[in-house]
Amino acid sequence: MLQQKLIDFIKTRHQLSKEDVDLIAQYFEPVLFPKNRIIEESGKVPKYLYYINSGFLRLFHYQENGDEITTHINCPPGFLTSYFNFVKETPSNEQVETITECELLRITKADLDSLTAKSLAMKDFSIEIFQQCITYNESRSLELATLSAEQRYRKLMADYPGILHHVPVSYIASFLGMKAESLSRIRKKLTS
Template identity: 50%
Template sequence: MKDPYHKILNLFPEYSDAEDTDKALIERLFEPVEVKKGTVLVAENTIPKYLYFTNSGFVRVYYYHDGEAITCHLNCPNGFITSFGSFMTETRSAEIVECITACSLLRINKKDLDHLYELSPKWAEAGRKIYDQSIIYNEQRTRDILTLSADQRYLKLLKESPELIQQVPLQIIASFIGIKPESLSRIRRQLIS
């Protein structure tokens, strides 16, 4: 990627006129990293070191329950990802954050993120917006799991994030929408016929 900071700097259109000092802070504090498929960004029972911004690739957050991997979040390009609660509180994570595909990422540690917020009111406001969006997303996801049928959850994901359906293995998609892989296969067969 020619300019690894282009997407993060254009994430909020209202900040497109960000001052050079704000841009320089992002370029100084976020480190570009390229990782392979299967790379674990946060291991279970560890304190997350970084918050990641996904330039390209797909990342999942999951945990184990009764020996089964339960996917609680899927991240597409132009999104932030980590074990958020553990990152913010600097506590051990019950979740695993893993790259589903090869990924181009930007990463920042907690100390530098706090420093960024202190130095740049624009990025402090952006951080608040990202946090607010995360809360709204999680509330909606919980509501969907409780109120939508498996078919409806799949169709909603297909409509809102078709790139996930194309890039993420079906067993992970099934886990994310809260069903068994064989149920997802049945739903997909019904949609084709």
Template identity: 45%
Template sequence: MLNEPAISHHKLLQLVNELVPLDAESQTLIQSLFRPVFLPRHTRLVEPGQIARQLYFINAGYVRVSTLEDGEEVTTHLNCPPGFITSFESFTRQEPATNSVECLTDSALLAITRPDLDLLYAHSHHLTEFGRLIFEQSIRYNEQRIKDLMVLTAEQRYLKLLRQHPSIIQNVPLQHIASFIGIKPESLSRIRRQIIS
């Protein structure tokens, strides 16, 4: 488990401040509404059929979103710090989730409920704008991911993931990485052998 002092609001406040002006009152409100949470690896944040009650900001650790397709678990997202994670459709609509969200490593998170997030948005138009910008970033990321799956080879997708997140290989099991880039674990093992040799 991570030690309690490892969690602060610094990364979150820095991210907000990079996108919108952040006054002292808004900063204090963010710190009061985002609650520090320490969770061990393999903790499920959201289960299928459960309503996602919280949005999480990843301070440290790796978190995976997966879904069942034809009885097989498929990794749809791998998130590392800093970033937001939850079952987004469930969280925004407050309906039962169709996917699961799991900590792959010990994780230091900041959690906020849907009512508290709405309170944050109502407090300041800058914070509403921050939410909109994060949503737009998420859409662009998903569009690029779909394009990569269609255009790049499996090896190119793997190398791009390593370039963007070099520490992922030490923190995420290979079967989840393989699933995330749309290939079987044995294909990823073959790609890794070719790269090394």
């Protein structure tokens, strides 16, 4: 069952009944996308919340001058969407793109609402995930405001050491709030 990784992930935090497992299998649709594919477009209401079985995704938007700003890079296991817009069902200015080939599970807002109405465990899990998202975003904002570029890079490498093997340096630099040239200088300094 392609939903097994998600089920195992949830079981690390919550007890799941047979009915809960059946509901997860019913509501989460497995999908496979090639690398460099836009799977949610800006200007539209995000259709899905994605769970990442394998692969890397990014959330990004364009500045007025046309530059891309990567706001989130996610690696398995984890969830990704433009959360505020997904929950509020409003158009997002962000896009979701696969960086590598991705094996995902996806669920619509309506199906997530049905699932959480039918399963207390999934309701509790969903609340936990959205709380983690808020905490992560606040922590990230604080890091961008208070840490130097080198400190942000070191923290990313400590937290996600495999990211450089799968994600282009330009996306990592944008995510860290710097130009690719600055990140190259930092990496050169740290390896010399």
